[in-house]
Amino acid sequence: MTIFYIAITVIISFVAFNRRDIFDRLKFNAFAIHKNNQWHRFLTYGFIHADWIHLAINMFVFYSFGRIVEELFVATFQIKGYVFYSLLYLGGIAFSTLYDYGKYKDNTYYNAVGASGAVSAIVFSSIILYPIGKIFLFFIPIGIPAPIFGILYLVYSAYMVKKGSDNIGHSAHFWGAIFGVIFTIAINPDYIFTFWEQVF
Numbered sequence: 001m002t003i004f005y006i007a008i009t010v011i012i013s014f015v016a017f018n019r020r021d022i023f024d025r026l027k028f029n030a031f032a033i034h035k036n037n038q039w040h041r042f043l044t045y046g047f048i049h050a051d052w053i054h055l056a057i058n059m060f061v062f063y064s065f066g067r068i069v070e071e072l073f074v075a076t077f078q079i080k081g082y083v084f085y086s087l088l089y090l091g092g093i094a095f096s097t098l099y100d101y102g103k104y105k106d107n108t109y110y111n112a113v114g115a116s117g118a119v120s121a122i123v124f125s126s127i128i129l130y131p132i133g134k135i136f137l138f139f140i141p142i143g144i145p146a147p148i149f150g151i152l153y154l155v156y157s158a159y160m161v162k163k164g165s166d167n168i169g170h171s172a173h174f175w176g177a178i179f180g181v182i183f184t185i186a187i188n189p190d191y192i193f194t195f196w197e198q199v200f
Contacts, residue, residue, distance in 0.1 A: 002066035016048040028112040034105035046093035046115045065126045092121025096176035117176030124180035
């Protein structure tokens with residue numbers, strides 16, 4: 001499923017790079033959703049990206065963590081694991097924009113694109129499933145323990161949402177991460193016990 005969603009995202013993003021009308025039709029715009037009932041934008045924005053770098057980073061992180069989550073979901077739930085994995089990814093796309101929808105539904109000019117919210121959901125699901133893993137960042141040569149990274153990531157995202165000084169969807173990162181944790185525990189509450197056992 002990870003490869004499937006990557007392939008679909010790359011194809012749709014590529015088409016949208018060359019067709020501005022398609023890009024505009026698919027991007028997240030809270031005003032268009034609120035005033036014109038264009039509910040598809042809650043999902044479609046996650047399959048288009050601002051440029052190749054944006055696309056490459058999201059898909060690289062998705063691939064790196066998605067395989068872990070997919071394998072563990074399938075190991076636990078068998079064929080239903082693929083369904084849960086899709087719900088995690090697609091739910092992360094939709095849920096991560098609810099905050100921005102409420103905040104910007106009367107703002108014609110607020111737009112968002114990219115799978116960052118879904119990718120955050122995947123990353124934080126992997127932290128619950130495999131907390132003893134370490135996360136490596138491009139500029140830090142030493143791996144950061146996954147739970148510590150998760151805390152720092154949430155604090156940083158919340159701070160940047162409040163600061164609001166750049167053009168990055170930090171609120172989507174934050175709420176996507178929250179969704180990933182809640183969804184993963186909801187489908188199997190035992191995950192929280194195995195998390196504590198591995199950490200402590």
